[in-house]
Amino acid sequence: MLESRAGKGFLEGMGSARAEASNLTSGRISRIRRGVLDWYAREKRDLPWRKRPTPYRVWVSEILLQQTRVETAIPYFRDLMRRFPSLRSLSRARVDEVLMAWSGLGYYRRARNLHQAVREVEERYGGKVPRSAEALRSLPGIGDYTAGAIRSIAFGERAAAVDGNTFRVVARLQAYRGDPKRSGAMGRVRRWAETLVPVRDPGVFNQALMDLGARICLPRNPSCEKCPVRGSCRARKQGLARSIPPASPSRSRRVREVAAVIRRGGRVLLARRPEKGLLGGLWELPGGEMVDSLPEEQFLRDLTRERLGLQVRVVKRLGEIRHSIMDRQIRGVAFDCRVEKGRLRTRVYEACRWLSPEEIRDVPITGATRKYLPHLAKAARPREVEV
Numbered sequence: 093m094l095e096s097r098a099g100k101g102f103l104e105g106m107g108s109a110r111a112e113a114s115n116l117t118s119g120r121i122s123r124i125r126r127g128v129l130d131w132y133a134r135e136k137r138d139l140p141w142r143k144r145p146t147p148y149r150v151w152v153s154e155i156l157l158q159q160t161r162v163e164t165a166i167p168y169f170r171d172l173m174r175r176f177p178s179l180r181s182l183s184r185a186r187v188d189e190v191l192m193a194w195s196g197l198g199y200y201r202r203a204r205n206l207h208q209a210v211r212e213v214e215e216r217y218g219g220k221v222p223r224s225a226e227a228l229r230s231l232p233g234i235g236d237y238t239a240g241a242i243r244s245i246a247f248g249e250r251a252a253a254v255d256g257n258t259f260r261v262v263a264r265l266q267a268y269r270g271d272p273k274r275s276g277a278m279g280r281v282r283r284w285a286e287t288l289v290p291v292r293d294p295g296v297f298n299q300a301l302m303d304l305g306a307r308i309c310l311p312r313n314p315s316c317e318k319c320p321v322r323g324s325c326r327a328r329k330q331g332l333a334r335s336i337p338p339a340s341p342s343r344s345r346r347v348r349e350v351a352a353v354i355r356r357g358g359r360v361l362l363a364r365r366p367e368k369g370l371l372g373g374l375w376e377l378p379g380g381e382m383v384d385s386l387p388e389e390q391f392l393r394d395l396t397r398e399r400l401g402l403q404v405r406v407v408k409r410l411g412e413i414r415h416s417i418m419d420r421q422i423r424g425v426a427f428d429c430r431v432e433k434g435r436l437r438t439r440v441y442e443a444c445r446w447l448s449p450e451e452i453r454d455v456p457i458t459g460a461t462r463k464y465l466p467h468l469a470k471a472a473r474p475r476e477v478e479v
């Protein structure tokens with residue numbers, strides 16, 4: 093009966109979880125499980141967090157992998173494990189040390205939340221990562237996906253872990269066209285995923301589904317001909333694979349930013365962003381987003397006066413960077429600036445410091461400022477002005 097509705101958007105409008113799950117007949121479930129697990133046994137990637145999947149290591153890896161590609165996350169994971177080999181060592185670190193280790197990865201809220209959460213685990217659970225979904229989800233930075241990943245991979249609990257990759261695979265298997273940004277669609281796919289997760293080795297199955305989504309069932313160009321579950325995939329049969337999930341309109345916005353390189357002796361002025369807010373607590377070259385159509389030099393002069401209390405002369409353009417953060421595609425330009433008068437006051441920033449190139453390496457800086465660093469060497473030797 094349900095099978096015969098497949099051509100018309102399959103299960104669309106059917107309310108109960110039971111009816112949704114019933115679509116996954118026992119034969120189909122076992123074919124999908126077997127296909128996914130056999131493929132994974134052959135194709136599994138050798139990733140550092142897969143060796144010794146302790147709750148702490150799984151947790152750190154899952155937080156890193158939010159918004160970050162696997163290849164990028166690997167060296168950060170190794171470095172974090174070297175600096176903070178245990179949950180206790182991470183909980184005792186200063187937030188600056190954690191941000192340093194995260195430097196260049198973006199989405200720094202993840203690092204702050206992780207740090208805060210391990211401290212809570214130390215205080216509330218005696219340093220043992222809790223097992224229950226409820227307790228995990230009460231920790232900063234842990235939602236349904238991360239809780240499911242930790243429970244299944246580290247504790248062997250039968251729990252689904254539905255990230256973007258898993259959503260895509262399961263939605264395609266079911267030819268379901270719901271938008272993953274809508275909670276109803278996410279809930280429905282999660283229930284299907286829970287049905288698919290086996291009692292035995294649930295974490296292996298979840299990782300296999302994630303890998304399948306990352307390597308075969310790709311967003312734009314799924315390799316259906318190589319897919320181990322193609323025989324069970326309704327989207328493939330109906331020619332819908334590429335249109336599931338529906339594309340969301342691009343929200344990216346192009347912005348221009350300017351940054352001031354103000355030097356004193358061999359040091360450069362860096363400012364610390366407010367704790368609360370985007371990139372909170374990180375250090376950066378003073379500057380900001382252009383909000384009107386003024387020439388860049390004039391905008392930068394106004395900005396340094398307002399934010400730092402310094403009147404500067406813009407001496408020369410040092411270089412340009414491209415940087416993306418959240419929905420913003422940034423074109424940034426750094427200028428060599430010379431102080432003409434004024435006294436340094438921090439109005440918008442939490443603090444300002446003159447830092448040598450070596451000292452800059454020891455503070456957590458924003459990704460954009462990291463990209464500006466090679467241009468700093470080009471800054472002209474300033475006439476020194478005491479600020």
Ligand code: SF4
Nearest residue numbers: 309316319322325333
């Ligand atoms: S057959 Fe194609 S669409 Fe279906 S799960 Fe495999 S790769 Fe994805």
